[in-house]
Amino acid sequence: DGKKIVKSIEGHAAGVNSKDKTNVKHIEISLKKDTLAVGETLVADTKLTKADKKKDVLGHLKEVRFASSNPNVATVSPYGMITGVGKGTCTIYAYAENGRSAKVKVTIQ
Numbered sequence: 001d002g003k004k005i006v007k008s009i010e011g012h013a014a015g016v017n018s019k020d021k022t023n024v025k026h027i028e029i030s031l032k033k034d035t036l037a038v039g040e041t042l043v044a045d046t047k048l049t050k051a052d053k054k055k056d057v058l059g060h061l062k063e064v065r066f067a068s069s070n071p072n073v074a075t076v077s078p079y080g081m082i083t084g085v086g087k088g089t090c091t092i093y094a095y096a097e098n099g100r101s102a103k104v105k106v107t108i109q
Contacts, residue, residue, distance in 0.1 A: 024096035025049045027064070031092075035107045036074070036084040044080035044104070046094050067093045073108050084108035 026049040036042055046064050066076040070090035075083050082092055089107045 024098055024100045027094055027096045027100045027102045029092070029094040029102040029104050031082075031104055031106065034105060035109060036082070037109055038084045038086060041081055041083045042106075044076070044082060044092060044094065046080065046102070048096060063097065065095045067095070069093070074106050082106060 028047045030045045030047075031042060032045075033042065044066065048063070064080070066078065066080050068074050068076045068082075068090055069092075070088065072086050073088040073090040074085055074092065076092050077083075080094070085108065087108055089105055091103050091105055093101055093103045095101045
């Protein structure tokens with residue numbers, strides 16, 4: 001019926017008065033290549049920039065989580081391993097614990 005179902009992602013953030021924890025200020029995700037064959041795998045590289053370089057990033061959940069916009073095209077493991085499933089294009093998202101995110105497109109041939 002054209003309705004879109006959205007999956008929510010839980011987030012946590014360090015408080016402004018935290019003495020030893022900080023939040024992610026920026027996240028980047030990159031791939032060595034953006035086109036894969038069906039069955040081929042590739043690991044996404046992520047880089048986090050902390051809001052306060054002297055503190056540790058809040059760590060209640062996994063530091064970076066991943067999601068695929070279309071698991072019928074490509075799946076992504078909790079560690080960023082992308083697997084081509086079917087032909088098409090989809091977006092791979094990387095989420096930091098405080099909700100900062102980045103995305104890249106991947107094409108499966």
